[in-house]
Amino acid sequence: MIPGADDAITRDGKALILAYDHGLEHGPVDFDPVPETTDPATVFDVATHDAVTALAVQKGVAEAYYPEYEEDVTLLAKLNGTSNLWMGEPDSAVNWSVDYAAELGADAIGFTFYGGSNHEVEMAEEFREAQEAARDHDMGVVMWSYPRGQGLKDDTSASTIAYASRLGLELGADIAKVKYPGSEDAMSWAVENAGNTKVVMSGGSKTSDEAFLSTVREAMDGGADGLAVGRNVFQRENPEAILDGLEAIIFEDASVEEALDANAALEADD
């Protein structure tokens, strides 16, 4: 990491990244809960919420929708990704060059790295090229650090997540996105291992407001620098409400109860 490289995608050093690459990674099924989210414009609208510090999308979605939102949305170019139609040892195609991401106006790149996969070596080398190209463009670098593959028995154990965030530091990410390791202590261990690299918790599949906000609160208490979230926002009928709650926790150090109130207040306003 380079001090300040993530400034464009953080606020007061904290990040709330809205991720919307599920159309590639999971396919249309992720839009079933709220069919309107099939339309990227819906999610770009959500991303104009003040709480959101960056929106992560694949190249094609950026080409088609970002130009209309460039004043209101910060673009995080998710460079790699693969469909789940393919079911081999974890790997990810590089679908977007850094030069073209910069040309389209991205302020940072996102890159999935499957430590432990039989493709780890190849992915690390692809990450190297992307990371160094990002440096040439003064873009921030976010690593989706997801240990996964035939050798891994438990990919959310405390030690695996601590290793995951460390990989972000060692390989040169400004921010490491890791799965929640299950407790504040485990998150704290992961944060320590990342050193100066920031750590954001991955939102994961949808849970209840309270469960989700509680987990985010624990992650922040453990020292996390924010959240990267997709389904837990856009699969809700009122994504603005949960974003209000998340904003309270991440940027205003609110308790879960305060965050739920913020959330409820908005829902009542509807």
Added chain:
Amino acid sequence: MIPGADDAITRDGKALILAYDHGLEHGPVDFDPVPETTDPATVFDVATHDAVTALAVQKGVAEAYYPEYEEDVTLLAKLNGTSNLWMGEPDSAVNWSVDYAAELGADAIGFTFYGGSNHEVEMAEEFREAQEAARDHDMGVVMWSYPRGQGLKDDTSASTIAYASRLGLELGADIAKVKYPGSEDAMSWAVENAGNTKVVMSGGSKTSDEAFLSTVREAMDGGADGLAVGRNVFQRENPEAILDGLEAIIFEDASVEEALDANAALEADD
């Protein structure tokens, strides 16, 4: 997709792409029904029909025949393709560079992508290079999005086709060419998943006039932006007739009956 990038290969936002790369993909057998179609000039003549917005061919065919038709035919450079003499896990060779396609006068590129194949990652990366090179040349990008491979049980299910069209959007195609998913509703779902990327139905193997036009009508009713067709045009004795019918449906919103009339009228003129 980039707004307007497909203008050269569409009319009023609709496409009728005539595809003629069967000599590579299937071999001489596809010319058996109408032996004259072995000669590319025959199909270039067909492509001068007003209804046809672009003709998709491989490099060698373009080199040899396009120069004589450049006033009357819009060239879509089909970049990759593989013979069916080879029978491995779905893959496709890149036979044509984008730079050379532009030099020969192509207005757009076509690229087959087999999501779900063990070669998906490699093909996605080849698509990236082609797509970004096409952007440099202001050429449109059409993805033949055909999920296929050892992990796929049903490659024309509604969810597979919706995923296929979504891959076109996510990876940066201006137009996604997908197989017909069997119903207007399924086509509609696929179209929604493509967002601003246009969707054209793939013509498939030859059927009767009525059956074919009915399917195209359903696809258009489902929101498709047109058709990419080969055998269902050039394997007919009178390809102009079916093109008249297709023109009526695609560009004039005709019913199947009206289209069959247009078709019959021409055949009667013969």
Added chain:
Amino acid sequence: MIPGADDAITRDGKALILAYDHGLEHGPVDFDPVPETTDPATVFDVATHDAVTALAVQKGVAEAYYPEYEEDVTLLAKLNGTSNLWMGEPDSAVNWSVDYAAELGADAIGFTFYGGSNHEVEMAEEFREAQEAARDHDMGVVMWSYPRGQGLKDDTSASTIAYASRLGLELGADIAKVKYPGSEDAMSWAVENAGNTKVVMSGGSKTSDEAFLSTVREAMDGGADGLAVGRNVFQRENPEAILDGLEAIIFEDASVEEALDANAALEADD
């Protein structure tokens, strides 16, 4: 193919290519019948015969012998090839860059393509690079189109050879070199499938004068544009005699009997 690209290696649109890359492909055993042919100079001398429109050799042979013959021999740079010491799925190493072939004075390139091999995709992509580089140098392109590999049961069936010549057209060869498919009709089908790409028959292993000339006559009657031959010329004691016969058939439309007379006349002169 590009009209005129093969002019340097044809006469009146017909080709008689003398191939001499057997030292690489088969090893010394092919020189046993006429040991003098071990010395490339012997075959370069043969290639000065008026009937020969081009001599196909590998890089090293061209470097060592072509400079002394550049006034009298047209060089066809055979770019790829592999020893038969190696016995894997058909593949061929690219031993010569197009730039260097041009520097050495070659007027055209030759490239083996094994459609149907597990290496088909890779070979097609190597062919793409070579073909496009040849275009930059205004060099002709000859494809040795030899379907071969684990999926092919009969590599000289009529449909396989028609597919082979079609691959030459689709992928951008000016001339496709194919094996004789066994009859005039089959050759005719192959020629039709090649469109504007020329088709030359591959000479194959040595047969009697009459058998060989008869086959060439049939191929020409089937519409072939000439011959590419190695062993059936240089494995004869008097290669000039058979070249006289071939010249009569290919360029003067002679019958087999006339060709045998031309042949005999020369042999009598010896």
Added chain:
Amino acid sequence: MIPGADDAITRDGKALILAYDHGLEHGPVDFDPVPETTDPATVFDVATHDAVTALAVQKGVAEAYYPEYEEDVTLLAKLNGTSNLWMGEPDSAVNWSVDYAAELGADAIGFTFYGGSNHEVEMAEEFREAQEAARDHDMGVVMWSYPRGQGLKDDTSASTIAYASRLGLELGADIAKVKYPGSEDAMSWAVENAGNTKVVMSGGSKTSDEAFLSTVREAMDGGADGLAVGRNVFQRENPEAILDGLEAIIFEDASVEEALDANAALEADD
């Protein structure tokens, strides 16, 4: 090796390289003995000790921490490395380009080479590129020469280590880092095989002060040019003390007893 190329990372021709890439290679577990060492700043502080001639870290750690220490620490850019989450045949990803290492201020590169691995050929070619790029930047080259892989039964035998150091010489390293082969004689053999390439002993896993210093003393007596050490320094509560002892042996030719005294003196000062 090139005479003088290692000057920036040696003193009087001797090297004491502090290695701290364990976060990548082994993960957080290596920081358990002294949790403060999870923070790279702690180890950079240790590296300011006069005895340390260079600090070897991965790119991300260098980006984040080296700028604050550039006056006091000499940077050795460890270019490759892989997590132990992955458990295949030994290999190592190239995570850092030489150009970028030079840009960040590194004076030398470090590169792991697993002779005997099924990836040996590939790693040797990656080493070639790195080594030659380092020459362009006048940077020293240190090879972590660790024979390893399915064909190796004993990777610390005298003959294996002598081969390992020879590989450093043959392939162009200025310094070869090898495991201790078990005796002064064996080390001497390894040193002879390295010719003008310097040889440093690899520190290995943590042992007692006396055992460790005795081994280093033996290595130096065998002709080694120093030490590259990680855990045996930073896994101690008082790394400065052991560095005093190492300095005495490596640079002042002290006996083990004298070194232990130096060590004890400092510990007493604490």
Added chain:
Amino acid sequence: MIPGADDAITRDGKALILAYDHGLEHGPVDFDPVPETTDPATVFDVATHDAVTALAVQKGVAEAYYPEYEEDVTLLAKLNGTSNLWMGEPDSAVNWSVDYAAELGADAIGFTFYGGSNHEVEMAEEFREAQEAARDHDMGVVMWSYPRGQGLKDDTSASTIAYASRLGLELGADIAKVKYPGSEDAMSWAVENAGNTKVVMSGGSKTSDEAFLSTVREAMDGGADGLAVGRNVFQRENPEAILDGLEAIIFEDASVEEALDANAALEADD
């Protein structure tokens, strides 16, 4: 081959190449017979003998020792090579770029080619790049042509060696280094197959003075253009003596007896 390209590494058209890459290929064991040869300087001294027309070493050895000998030794840059710690299907890593070899002052390159190996295609393509780069630098090209691999039953049969030398010619080597095929006739066949490419016999493992000189005499009688030798020179206590004998045979057409006398004379002088 290009006439004259080997002038810098031959005398009167004959070559006596001293090879010293055994530290990489075989490891320290090859230095056991004469331990002083572990030190490359010892062998560089031997290479100053008038009989030696070039010394073949790997990059690292050239970097470290050649600068002091550049007035007295002609450098042949052995570009590829692999340790015997690795035991897979024959392959060889390219450890040295031609550009850097030229920069270090090499007059020619050496390249191992394992025809028949499953890596033959890849090695041929690496050879292509090296050979053509050497042409750009006006450097000679020596191929270590060693058919080897799973398909080869007898790698020193007459037909295999004749094929090996032919591969040198076909692929563009100025000199082919082949194993001795067992008789003068077999060597003669190999020489004929190499055409204008020179052929040098490979020295092989150490034998007695008489046996070795007799073999070299036979090879020269068979038309060989010299010798490339390592162990049969440097594993002798008095390498100058055997070089005197070799000089007599190779450059002065001496008999074995005369050569042994030359050899004995020198040994008596010691």
